[in-house]
Amino acid sequence: MSAQRAAGSLTDCREMKEKNPWHTPVTISITVIGVIAIVALVTVAVLQNKPVPQKYKYGIVLDAGSSHTALYIYKWPAEKDNNTGRVEQEHSCKVKGKGISSYAETPWQAGESLTECMEDAVKQVPTKRHFETPLYLGATAGMRLLHMENSVASDKVFQAVEKSLQKFPFSYQGARMLSGQEEGAFGWVTVNYLDDRLKQGLETTGALDLGGASTQISFVPKNYIISESPSNSVTFRLYGNDYNLYTHSFLCYGKDQVLRLALAHQTKSGPGEIADPCFHPGYSESKNYSVLYDSPCVSDRKPQGAPVTFHHKGEGNFQQCQEVVKNVFNFTSCKYSRCSFNGVFQPPLHGQFGAFSAYYYVMDFLNLTDTSVPLTTVKDKLAKHCATPWNQIIQQHPEIHVKYLAEYCFSGAYILTLLTEGYNFTSESYSSIKFIKKIKGSDAGWTLGYMLNLTNMIPAEAPDSPPLPHAGYVSIVTVIALLIFTLFIIFLCRFRPSSSKQPQIV
Numbered sequence: 016m017s018a019q020r021a022a023g024s025l026t027d028c029r030e031m032k033e034k035n036p037w038h039t040p041v042t043i044s045i046t047v048i049g050v051i052a053i054v055a056l057v058t059v060a061v062l063q064n065k066p067v068p069q070k071y072k073y074g075i076v077l078d079a080g081s082s083h084t085a086l087y088i089y090k091w092p093a094e095k096d097n098n099t100g101r102v103e104q105e106h107s108c109k110v111k112g113k114g115i116s117s118y119a120e121t122p123w124q125a126g127e128s129l130t131e132c133m134e135d136a137v138k139q140v141p142t143k144r145h146f147e148t149p150l151y152l153g154a155t156a157g158m159r160l161l162h163m164e165n166s167v168a169s170d171k172v173f174q175a176v177e178k179s180l181q182k183f184p185f186s187y188q189g190a191r192m193l194s195g196q197e198e199g200a201f202g203w204v205t206v207n208y209l210d211d212r213l214k215q216g217l218e219t220t221g222a223l224d225l226g227g228a229s230t231q232i233s234f235v236p237k238n239y240i241i242s243e244s245p246s247n248s249v250t251f252r253l254y255g256n257d258y259n260l261y262t263h264s265f266l267c268y269g270k271d272q273v274l275r276l277a278l279a280h281q282t283k284s285g286p287g288e289i290a291d292p293c294f295h296p297g298y299s300e301s302k303n304y305s306v307l308y309d310s311p312c313v314s315d316r317k318p319q320g321a322p323v324t325f326h327h328k329g330e331g332n333f334q335q336c337q338e339v340v341k342n343v344f345n346f347t348s349c350k351y352s353r354c355s356f357n358g359v360f361q362p363p364l365h366g367q368f369g370a371f372s373a374y375y376y377v378m379d380f381l382n383l384t385d386t387s388v389p390l391t392t393v394k395d396k397l398a399k400h401c402a403t404p405w406n407q408i409i410q411q412h413p414e415i416h417v418k419y420l421a422e423y424c425f426s427g428a429y430i431l432t433l434l435t436e437g438y439n440f441t442s443e444s445y446s447s448i449k450f451i452k453k454i455k456g457s458d459a460g461w462t463l464g465y466m467l468n469l470t471n472m473i474p475a476e477a478p479d480s481p482p483l484p485h486a487g488y489v490s491i492v493t494v495i496a497l498l499i500f501t502l503f504i505i506f507l508c509r510f511r512p513s514s515s516k517q518p519q520i521v
């Protein structure tokens with residue numbers, strides 16, 4: 016019916032045109048004015064909404080870890096301010112030398128050590144953005160241990176670092192020690208922010224961080240239960256979603272301190288020589304007792320009357336190494352419904368996990384980042400690596416630092432024991448772990464989460480629907496203009512000003 020009616024209308028229009036041509040001076044003028052008005056409307060509307068060239072804001076975070084310090088520069092679109100633009104890593108710089116906690120006796124050197132990377136940051140951030148770029152330094156387990164050992168020395172290190180950072184043209188926001196809980200929680204925020212899980216309200220990924228002096232585990236357990244252990248619980252409201260995060264940081268369970276724990280276990284009677292199954296056959300080093308026991312993680316275990324040095328010999332036996340590593344964990348007491356180790360509460364594991372920092376370095380070197388490979392195969396491969404003679408290992412990897420090279424067997428055994436015996440990953444759930452270094456170009460670690468939190472860049476509530484992109488805006492304006500134009504033409508056809516006796520089209 017409607018098709019017939021439309022066909023009829025067109026015929027009528029044609030007939031009318033024959034009787035009364037449309038191109039009278041009045042209709043021509045109206046049409047020209049109409050077309051000019053529509054073109055002007057579209058042009059003005061499109062130009063008004065034209066996107067300005069992208070400008071960025073910047074933020075700098077220094078990760079003062081136990082083994083070394085790294086500087087990260089983040090950037091985000093300036094006009095989108097807090098919540099809509101994505102923050103991403105623009106640049107990173109590895110500070111030469113050791114972590115700031117190693118400068119306890121010469122604190123000024125801790126400040127000095129940061130200069131090179133800071134000068135690099137001055138070049139990386141556009142000059143006109145310097146004064147408004149926030150600069151943060153966060154120190155982790157190395158400084159926690161120094162603070163426990165000698166709080167005066169740790170204060171002096173912070174003062175020296177502060178003095179050095181204030182010399183640069185950025186907006187200095189302070190240097191402080193992160194609690195283990197913050198370190199774990201911000202690592203979790205980083206991983207889930209970079210994966211776009213928070214904004215979209217998707218199921219979150221757990222975060223596993225292995226440092227030199229501490230290690231963190233953070234995840235959202237399956238069922239929301241009031242935690243049996245409030246100190247392990249962190250709640251967040253992000254983009255309108257509530258998260259109840261379980262997190263724990265084990266001080267002294269970073270891979271460097273755990274090696275001290277394992278060596279302390281093997282040297283408790285103060286021998287002159289130990290045959291260590293976690294080091295390669297042929298490995299042989301003379302080590303100093305006082306250096307080994309110079310850490311609050313082991314200082315109270317130093318054997319009485321031990322010689323000055325001991326001879327550290329490698330045996331390369333993975334099975335025995337696992338036994339040595341197990342000794343650093345205490346599985347006996349748990350006052351909660353369930354524990355990981357050392358009497359620490361841990362709810363059942365849930366979801367996918369991202370394992371970064373030393374988890375990645377070690378597993379990447381060992382070619383074991385593929386977690387679809389069965390755990391038994393992973394162990395077999397590691398056993399082969401451990402049994403390889405030390406001179407062969409050095410020959411095969413001349414580019415890798417000898418200290419790292421010597422410790423990959425131990426670290427690999429520790430990682431597998433920590434994950435399975437410590438955190439209770441099974442041969443099935445092991446495949447839910449992904450060993451990662453970066454996510455979409457940004458390093459996985461606590462620094463991004465820390466900055467997002469301090470700059471209030473993740474809103475508690477979901478932002479209003481984002482403004483229409485320029486292309487969408489142009490399309491809508493064009494469609495509306497075409498519609499107006501079509502209606503105008505129809506109007507001209509049907510109600511010509513010159514005709515007084517128009518037939519009514521029904």
Ligand SMILES: Nc1ncnc2c1ncn2[C@@H]1O[C@H](COP(=O)(O)OP(=O)(O)O)[C@@H](O)[C@H]1O
Pocket residue numbers: 079080081082083114155156157225226227228229230269270271372373376377419
């Ligand atoms: N290429 C590498 N191979 C092996 N281990 C590495 C490599 N690069 C860094 N690491 C280790 O990663 C760990 C990083 O820990 P770090 O962040 O400094 O300490 P924490 O987080 O406990 O304060 C250290 O044990 C360091 O030796």
Ligand SMILES: [Ca+2]
Pocket residue numbers: 080081155225226227372
């Ligand atoms: Ca770290």
